[in-house]
Amino acid sequence: MEISRIQDIPAATITLDTALATALGNVIQTVGKPEFFHGLLEFLTSICPMHSGGAMIFSRHQRPQLLLYRRWTSARKVGVLDYFSGAYILDPNYQRFLAGGGSGIYCLRDVAPDEFSNSEFYLQFYSQLGLADYIDIIWRIDEDTALSVFLEQNKPSTGFAPEQVAAIETVLPIIFSAMEKHHGQLALVPAIGGDDNNLIHRKVQSSIDNFGSSLLTKREREVLFYMLSGYSATLTADRLKSTEGTVKVQRKSIHRKLEIGSQAELFALFIRCIPYATPDEDSDPLAAYQSFVAPG
CATH class of the missing domain: 3.30.450.40 (GAF domain)
Structure with a gap:
């Protein structure tokens, strides 16, 4: 081994x-x-x-x-x-x-x-x-x-x-x-298997793959993952073969499009959207969540 x-x-x-x-x-x-x-x-x-x-x-x-x-x-x-x-x-x-x-x-x-x-x-x-x-x-x-x-x-x-x-x-x-x-x-x-564990994991994976897809570009969603995971703009740029300045601009765009002002708000929003994910579909759990909580 x-x-x-x-x-x-x-x-x-x-x-x-x-x-x-x-x-x-x-x-x-x-x-x-x-x-x-x-x-x-x-x-x-x-x-x-x-x-x-x-x-x-x-x-x-x-x-x-x-x-x-x-x-x-x-x-x-x-x-x-x-x-x-x-x-x-x-x-x-x-x-x-x-x-x-x-x-x-x-x-x-x-x-x-x-x-x-x-x-x-x-x-x-x-x-x-x-x-x-x-x-x-x-x-x-x-x-x-x-x-x-x-x-x-x-x-x-x-x-x-x-x-x-x-x-x-x-x-x-x-x-x-x-x-x-x-x-x-x-x-x-x-x-340890079970349908519940499988379904929860599929929802989580679907959220990672599709969270914000209705609002963000593909590259912005890649930057979003690194933001959630704790990567600096410098290390994110290195992983994506981009520049730190470009990543910082993309981060600002993500905050603006998702109407959030901090990492705490981003993390909380991502977690809240997981139950609304639809496994095996390319649908945005954020859109489903916003539709559910929208007044009226």
Whole structure:
């Protein structure tokens, strides 16, 4: 299996003491059982301390499915945007999966766009959870599916240290072997399917493809996606092989045509339109939403 690795981090040396051996033994014992991911997180936190973590399935044809979420510290009492209702499509970890990213360990700071911390997705999800850092361990099941085990550090910590990331890389072969064995015994993917998940994902994908199509040009809609995802005008221009000045003009045109004045309004409008999307049609969910809320 080809594994994507973090570059420029020296290899770590891990001492297999009694505690670590016990945690590893628990992973082996729980393969194929519901407690597997609890055991895997316990093993990982003995190597790389975390405040919270979990596991989910990424799918190209369904919305992500949360298998486990656990916090070692008390959760913050905040109103968090429902990630699974559609915001996941803007998650850089999920976007990397859709782009075909291979099995490996990924730090958010290395995969997120340059202005991700100013994006509404970050402000309404990552920031509201109080996260300082996030690591995603991806095991690619096939072209359309992957298992994600994620680790989180809360503020006010400075995040995961390079040596902690290196320690996880050292045990990646063990982690992936356990995941593969567990997946083979438990048949994860068929168990999480369902018409509702499929329909929601199709609405989300249709919204990404068609949001604003009744008002915006094709290039403006491409710029719109990068705006929602947290890309600066400079990086957007680089991705679209354009110029920063042109992208800034297109951004102003998008704000004018959609009658919005901020990134927050754009993000909120996109999320509100998702339920009005029509899968398998090239119709604009924004037009359907505006027709529904129009007075009279």
